[in-house]
Amino acid sequence: MSTPYSGRIQNSKLPNKAMDAYLEYLMYGDISAKAAYMLSLPEVSDFFTRLIQRVAPKSYQQALGEVYVTRKFLENFSGDQVRFLARSFAVPGNHLGQQSHGFRWPYGPVAIITPFNFPLEIPVLQLMGALYMGNKPILKVDSKDFERHCRLKPEEAVLKRKVEAELQVMEQMLRLLHDCGLPMEDVDFINSDGKTMNKILLEANPRMTLFTGSSRVADKLAVDLKGRIKLEDAGFDWKILGPDVQEEDYVAWVCDQDAYACSGQKCSAQSMLFMHENWSKTSLINKLNNLAARRKLDDLTVGPVLTFTTEAMLEHKNKLLEIPGSKLLFGGEALENHSIPPIYGAIKPTAIFVPLEEILKDNNNYDLVTREIFGPFQIITEYKDNQLPMVLDALERMHAHLTAAVVSNDLLFLQARDFDYIFISAVNVKLNFILRAPANEVIGKTVNGTTYAGLRARTTGAPQNHWFGPAGDPRGAGIGTPEAIKLVWSCHREVIYDVGPLPQPWEVPPST
Numbered sequence: 001m002s003t004p005y006s007g008r009i010q011n012s013k014l015p016n017k018a019m020d021a022y023l024e025y026l027m028y029g030d031i032s033a034k035a036a037y038m039l040s041l042p043e044v045s046d047f048f049t050r051l052i053q054r055v056a057p058k059s060y061q062q063a064l065g066e067v068y069v070t071r072k073f074l075e076n077f078s079g080d081q082v083r084f085l086a087r088s089f090a091v092p093g094n095h096l097g098q099q100s101h102g103f104r105w106p107y108g109p110v111a112i113i114t115p116f117n118f119p120l121e122i123p124v125l126q127l128m129g130a131l132y133m134g135n136k137p138i139l140k141v142d143s144k145d146f147e148r149h150c151r152l153k154p155e156e157a158v159l160k161r162k163v164e165a166e167l168q169v170m171e172q173m174l175r176l177l178h179d180c181g182l183p184m185e186d187v188d189f190i191n192s193d194g195k196t197m198n199k200i201l202l203e204a205n206p207r208m209t210l211f212t213g214s215s216r217v218a219d220k221l222a223v224d225l226k227g228r229i230k231l232e233d234a235g236f237d238w239k240i241l242g243p244d245v246q247e248e249d250y251v252a253w254v255c256d257q258d259a260y261a262c263s264g265q266k267c268s269a270q271s272m273l274f275m276h277e278n279w280s281k282t283s284l285i286n287k288l289n290n291l292a293a294r295r296k297l298d299d300l301t302v303g304p305v306l307t308f309t310t311e312a313m314l315e316h317k318n319k320l321l322e323i324p325g326s327k328l329l330f331g332g333e334a335l336e337n338h339s340i341p342p343i344y345g346a347i348k349p350t351a352i353f354v355p356l357e358e359i360l361k362d363n364n365n366y367d368l369v370t371r372e373i374f375g376p377f378q379i380i381t382e383y384k385d386n387q388l389p390m391v392l393d394a395l396e397r398m399h400a401h402l403t404a405a406v407v408s409n410d411l412l413f414l415q416a417r418d419f420d421y422i423f424i425s426a427v428n429v430k431l432n433f434i435l436r437a438p439a440n441e442v443i444g445k446t447v448n449g450t451t452y453a454g455l456r457a458r459t460t461g462a463p464q465n466h467w468f469g470p471a472g473d474p475r476g477a478g479i480g481t482p483e484a485i486k487l488v489w490s491c492h493r494e495v496i497y498d499v500g501p502l503p504q505p506w507e508v509p510p511s512t
Contacts, residue, residue: 025083027181028132032082034180036074039067044176048120051169055119057303058262065461066121073125073464073480082132085482086490097499104486105493106134107207113197115213116142116306117265119169122479125464126210129485131186138188138206140197141170142213201225210477210488212267215400222475230477230488232469235267235402236372237459238395240274240442242408243385245282247455251407252287258405258459260292260349263303264376268403268450268460268468271372273380274356274391280382285351289330292349295376297338305345305375310334313347313375320379323365325355329380349376356381356390370398392445402470404448405457414443414453447472 038044045067052063077085088103110130114123123141130137174182174189190197194217201209202224209229211221218233239258241251258270275284295302305313317332331350340346359369359381369379383391395404406414443453449471452458462468462480469478478484 024134025080025086028082028128029077029079031177031181032074032128033078035177036071036078038176038180039071039074045071048169048172051172052120053300055169056117056262057265057300057306059300062262066118069464070121070124074128076464077128077132081482085132085485086134093496093498095503097501098497100494100496103493103495104133104490106490108135109204109206110135110137110489111201111204111206111209112137112139113209113211113213114139114141115267117262117267120173122212123170124173125479126212126488127187129479130210130489131182132485133489135208135489136186136188138190138200138204139170140190140192143191198224208489212477218475227475229475231473231475232267232402232477232479233400234372234374235400235470236271236370236398237268237403237448238272238274238398239270239405239407239457239459240391241276241279241284242406242410242413243276243278244408244410244413245276245278246409248282248284249287251455252284252291254407254456254458255284255288256291256349257461259351259378260295260302260376261460263305264349264378265305265307265374266460268462269374270405270459271378272370273351273378274394275380275382277382277384285329285380288351292330292351292376295349297335302335302349302376303346304340305347307374308345309342310345310347313345313350313373313377316371316373316377317350317352319368320352320354323354323358323368325358327353329353331376345375347376351378351380353380353382356383356387356394360390360394366394366397372400388442392442395446400470401446401448401472403450403452403459403462403468404446405452405459406442407455407457408453409455415441449476449478 039048045064048067049060049063052058052066053060056063058066086104088101091100091102093099112123112126112130114126119141123139127137127139171189174187178184190200192200198221201221206225207228209221209225210232211218211229212232213234215233218229218231222229222231239255255270255273258268259273262269297303314332314334317328320326321328329351331348332352333348335346335348338346354369358365360366408414443451449469450462450467464480467478467481467484469484470476477488479488
């Protein structure tokens with residue numbers, strides 16, 4: 001990674017670097033516009049959608065959504081929008097001729113490591129963000145089976161094709177970008193296993209690395225790279241259903257999508273549902289069961305889990321059912337009549353109820369319940385009005401704070417709903433006045449970086465038009481928006497111009 005720290009543009013062979021920088025802003029606006037147009041063509045969109053399906057267990061509609069978000073992102077950064085990302089500011093100084101300028105400055109050589117479950121959207125959005133800000137990236141897209149690729153037997157052709165497809169999605173997108181004007185030398189693309197990539201990072205010493213993936217690998221890289229890293233790591237994401245029950249069918253459908261679309265293999269998937277007791281009196285659970293039962297292998301609305309085996313997920317289910325008061329709501333069985341290799345997982349969409357009191361009873365229960373299963377698996381619990389502090393305590397103890405949802409149109413609940421009731425009797429009047437003093441806040445006492453609030457709140461399906469990323473961690477990365485791109489792919493640099501003139505007459509002052 002020989003790119004200078006001052007950025008990719010400073011490595012240019014053109015004599016006029018200022019003009020080169022100007023032309024690059026225009027060039028990347030044009031590349032984005034052309035690539036967005038290409039992805040809008042039905043035959044191109046369908047090609048990438050089908051290619052994504054060869055990699056990740058997604059329905060056609062879910063894979064198409066990934067292509068759509070990528071296209072809209074590229075449309076957003078067409079024209080002059082790349083130039084606007086580098087907007088600077090100036091502040092007047094203390095005397096005539098002095099002025100400080102704040103710039104967004106590229107890191108230069110950077111690395112991007114993205115996960116298997118979004119083989120197009122995440123790599124493209126982060127790659128283009130790095131390029132927009134003037135960096136020279138090396139890109140690695142995760143392949144769950146790369147290490148076994150060379151020793152697969154002929155009868156394991158299904159696995160071999162899957163590995164090859166994982167490597168093809170972003171390769172094909174890079175070829176499309178090259179056709180739209182991306183210079184060949186601006187991006188390095190590597191296919192390797194994790195150990196090889198780790199060695200490259202240690203030897204190449206990139207100035208910044210963006211990692212999207214598991215918390216375990218993220219923490220290791222943070223140490224290896226001495227903190228020069230931005231992370232969008234795992235998320236045990238939660239949803240709270242407030243006391244105002246309405247639009248039951250819609251809420252049930254969103255819960256099903258959040259928990260089980262893409263077989264639950266999203267970092268934003270709904271892992272835990274806190275249900276107000278008012279919802280327990282409805283047919284919500286029955287509707288969730290019916291919606292989950294519609295999911296079939298035939299259309300990949302449920303499919304193979306790439307990071308957990310069937311045995312591991314069913315073992316986790318059994319451990320949860322040992323907690324007093326817990327019960328299986330639906331699922332909890334292996335899928336039948338399939339040819340999914342045993343190294344993967346294949347279970348029916350599963351929901352397990354665990355009492356809130358038992359979740360918080362001790363650390364062992366809490367750690368077991370909040371273990372992230374990257375598959376179609378969720379925990380459901382119930383709370384009463386006076387148990388909201390317990391819910392907030394459970395949320396506070398979680399280590400990952402990516403997405404969350406508070407499903408309620410009750411603004412008092414969203415802001416302050418756990419109330420101390422104070423009764424004041426008016427003198428000589430048989431009437432009690434109730435003053436409600438806020439004691440806890442739902443949104444104000446949680447920290448998830450992407451939090452949806454309101455009746456239509458969800459945890460998944462983040463588009464390109466708002467920030468998506470964790471909060472509460474200085475290493476946290478964002479994706480998709482100007483704020484995210486500037487935060488992840490540039491740093492602040494201040495240049496203070498001080499050109500005079502000197503005050504006249506001027507003499508050398510005494511030493512200080």
